[in-house]
Amino acid sequence: MSPRVSLIRPLLLAAALLAACASTQTADLELSAAEKALADAYAAKASDCAKATYQAAESKLREAKKLIAEENVEGARAAAQEAERLAQQARGESPPGCDEKEEEDPNKDASATDDASARLGLEGLEHTVYFDYNQATIREDSKGLLSKYAKILKDSPSIKLEIEGHCDSRGSTEYNLHLGERRARAVEKYLLTQGVKPDQIDIISYGEERPVDFDETEEAHQRNRRAELKKSS
Amino acid sequence: MQVTRIQTPLTLALLCTFLVSGGAEAQTPPGTRAVIEIGNPDFRPYPIATADVRDANSPNSVPAQAMTKAMRYDFEISPVFKLLDPKSYLANQAKEGMTAASIKFSDWLSVGAEGLVKGTIEQSGGEMKVDLRLFDVASGREQLKKSYKGPATEDEARTIGHRFANEVVFFLTGTKGVFTTRVAAVKKTKTGRELWTISVDGASRSQVTKNGSINLLPAWSRNGKSLLFTSYIKHNPNLYSVPLGGGALKLISGERGLNTGGSMSPDGRKVALTLSRDGNSEIYVMNADGSGLQRLTNEWAIDSSPSWSPDGKRIAFVSARWGDPHIFVMNSDGSGVRRITERGNYNQTPDWSPRGDLIAFTARDERNKFDIFTVNPDTKEIKRLTQDQGDNEEPSFSPDGNHIVFTSKRNKKSQVFIMATDGTHQTQLTADGGFSTPAWSPYLD
Numbered sequence: 174m175s176p177r178v179s180l181i182r183p184l185l186l187a188a189a190l191l192a193a194c195a196s197t198q199t200a201d202l203e204l205s206a207a208e209k210a211l212a213d214a215y216a217a218k219a220s221d222c223a224k225a226t227y228q229a230a231e232s233k234l235r236e237a238k239k240l241i242a243e244e245n246v247e248g249a250r251a252a253a254q255e256a257e258r259l260a261q262q263a264r265g266e267s268p269p270g271c272d273e274k275e276e277e278d279p280n281k282d283a284s285a286t287d288d289a290s291a292r293l294g295l296e297g298l299e300h301t302v303y304f305d306y307n308q309a310t311i312r313e314d315s316k317g318l319l320s321k322y323a324k325i326l327k328d329s330p331s332i333k334l335e336i337e338g339h340c341d342s343r344g345s346t347e348y349n350l351h352l353g354e355r356r357a358r359a360v361e362k363y364l365l366t367q368g369v370k371p372d373q374i375d376i377i378s379y380g381e382e383r384p385v386d387f388d389e390t391e392e393a394h395q396r397n398r399r400a401e402l403k404k405s406s
Numbered sequence: 407m408q409v410t411r412i413q414t415p416l417t418l419a420l421l422c423t424f425l426v427s428g429g430a431e432a433q434t435p436p437g438t439r440a441v442i443e444i445g446n447p448d449f450r451p452y453p454i455a456t457a458d459v460r461d462a463n464s465p466n467s468v469p470a471q472a473m474t475k476a477m478r479y480d481f482e483i484s485p486v487f488k489l490l491d492p493k494s495y496l497a498n499q500a501k502e503g504m505t506a507a508s509i510k511f512s513d514w515l516s517v518g519a520e521g522l523v524k525g526t527i528e529q530s531g532g533e534m535k536v537d538l539r540l541f542d543v544a545s546g547r548e549q550l551k552k553s554y555k556g557p558a559t560e561d562e563a564r565t566i567g568h569r570f571a572n573e574v575v576f577f578l579t580g581t582k583g584v585f586t587t588r589v590a591a592v593k594k595t596k597t598g599r600e601l602w603t604i605s606v607d608g609a610s611r612s613q614v615t616k617n618g619s620i621n622l623l624p625a626w627s628r629n630g631k632s633l634l635f636t637s638y639i640k641h642n643p644n645l646y647s648v649p650l651g652g653g654a655l656k657l658i659s660g661e662r663g664l665n666t667g668g669s670m671s672p673d674g675r676k677v678a679l680t681l682s683r684d685g686n687s688e689i690y691v692m693n694a695d696g697s698g699l700q701r702l703t704n705e706w707a708i709d710s711s712p713s714w715s716p717d718g719k720r721i722a723f724v725s726a727r728w729g730d731p732h733i734f735v736m737n738s739d740g741s742g743v744r745r746i747t748e749r750g751n752y753n754q755t756p757d758w759s760p761r762g763d764l765i766a767f768t769a770r771d772e773r774n775k776f777d778i779f780t781v782n783p784d785t786k787e788i789k790r791l792t793q794d795q796g797d798n799e800e801p802s803f804s805p806d807g808n809h810i811v812f813t814s815k816r817n818k819k820s821q822v823f824i825m826a827t828d829g830t831h832q833t834q835l836t837a838d839g840g841f842s843t844p845a846w847s848p849y850l851d
Contacts, residue, residue: 193709213458230611275660307730307752343755343770343774343776343797344752344770345711345724345754345755345768345799345800345843346592346623346800346842347622347623347666347667347680347710347711347754347843348708348710348724348731348755348842350622350636350643350664350666350755351664351666351680351682351687351708352708352712354650354663354664354682354687355687358685374675376663377641378642378664379620379638380622382598382599382620382622383620388621
């Protein structure tokens with residue numbers, strides 16, 4: 174068999190994947206902009222003071238996420254943009270009284286901001302990244318998600334994450350504990366290079382002791398080779 | 407019933423040794439000669455018959471049956487012996503007594519026995535007196551005689567049977583048998599992982615931790631009185647020690663990150679372990695009380711799973727410093743690092759034999775199956791012990807170096823198995839599954 178034949182197909186596939194990734198990522202950016210706007214609106218007490226508009230923005234954001242799941246990228250982008258616009262409008266509608274209330278307790282404000290970001294940002298995000306067999310290298314397909322985490326953590330410095338490293342059931346208990354930690358550490362390092370502060374991140378490894386899939390199939394192994402990003406209290 | 411009588415005269419190395427050394431005494435003190443040496447080119451398993459232990463009150467009492475069963479099990483799992491099938495015995499056991507004069511040795515010789523074990527129990531008031539003896543069949547001489555006393559229970563009868571089997575191994579090989587030792591292992595629960603110990607015959611079990619957390623990687627203290635292990639009980643995976651008689655956990659190492667693979671030095675004064683506190687998994691040594699921490703490795707890759715050589719001068723470990731995990735050996739001060747496994751691309755869980763000449767480990771083969779191998783740390787010669795029986799992992803040597811405990815998924819669930827160090831005599835100890843990282847105890851009595 175000519176090597177050229179075997180090369181063409183993967184190249185075409187890769188090109189198609191790249192194109193798909195590019196358009197998804199565009200919608201992702203709009204989604205996170207909308208999430209940010211909504212978080213800002215929440216922080217400005219728009220959820221109380223401009224309830225109707227705020228709820229409309231929230232609803233549009235949910236719609237955008239649903240469209241993403243249905244792979245309707247264009248629809249998702251439009252919905253996300255609309256959600257962002259509504260969120261900004263809600264924030265504008267918040268009367269000054271709401272803002273004054275905020276300033277009475279600056280600590281409470283900070284945590285309210287963080288809670289909002291966490292609720293609207295972290296909870297809406299996928300919280301697992303996956304790894305190749307016996308590897309602890311961040312895969313290209315994880316970087317978009319991790320960058321979103323980095324942005325949220327930078328915006329809300331009081332949010333703390335615990336990153337759990339996990340392995341599939343193959344290999345030894347002890348080696349897998351250490352491999353799992355390398356996975357968690359790889360995620361930590363990636364977030365730090367994006368400007369997240371070290372004190373916002375803890376890591377822990379559970380090795381192969383906490384699988385999400387108990388089968389012994391390749392698919393199950395892949396689901397278990399992961400790092401989970403969890404908000405720590 | 408047709409019985410084939412074996413008429414071949416049995417001229418055996420064992421018998422010759424006794425004759426040459428002029429064994430005139432009827433009762434040779436145990437352990438005065440090492441006759442059988444496993445691994446010797448002339449080695450041949452010692453054919454042994456074990457008569458039914460007779461209870462004076464009721465011949466087949468529960469303790470009598472338990473004792474017979476225990477000894478037969480021991481001779482079955484041990485590479486020292488070839489246990490002759492009790493169904494083949496020709497002797498009229500009901501007529502025979504315990505003295506050499508009352509035994510018709512020709513009947514035992516006919517079934518191929520070189521050694522014959524006989525025993526009696528006398529019960530009174532809930533107690534029993536036990537008389538156990540080993541005879542040399544060819545010469546018709548009593549070689550070993552032991553008396554025991556204890557409560558007339560099944561458990562005690564089993565223990566006495568194992569103790570006598572230990573003595574028989576000691577008499578024949580110069581090294582005590584391991585039949586009263588135990589295996590520590592981790593068992594899955596709904597909420598986590600707990601530590602257990604299991605007797606070598608699988609008949610008795612004891613739960614060591616019951617904290618609902620994840621408890622992992624048990625290792626025995628050298629006196630057999632406590633286990634070192636890693637637990638998530640305080641969230642961070644710290645190294646603890648737990649006394650087996652009951653009592654509080656003691657924190658041994660609580661460094662940030664992983665504190666795993668605690669392994670006590672042969673003199674009991676040091677603990678080798680793997681820590682990730684410096685940002686990477688490295689091997690350290692500290693005093694047994696946790697003081698005097700000293701780092702031994704310094705590599706970008708994972709270094710883990712230390713196991714001491716029996717002289718305490720070297721440490722085997724796993725390192726991925728050349729890409730794939732392999733077995734390495736270093737001096738116990740961290741110098742002289744040498745790669746030992748030159749085959750395969752995924753070798754883990756080294757355990758150094760108490761005899762010093764072998765390191766057992768788990769390897770993944772070209773078909774992605776896990777199996778147990780041994781490697782000679784000096785010649786690097788590799789031997790495969792398991793094959794085509796599911797995944798077999800996490801070997802640990804018995805204190806005499808003649809057996810290895812491991813886990814196997816050959817029957818789906820992960821079970822504890824033991825085998826002889828040459829891969830023969832594979833025997834399953836558990837039936838309920840969910841076991842991992844078994845560790846064979848030192849001698850416990």
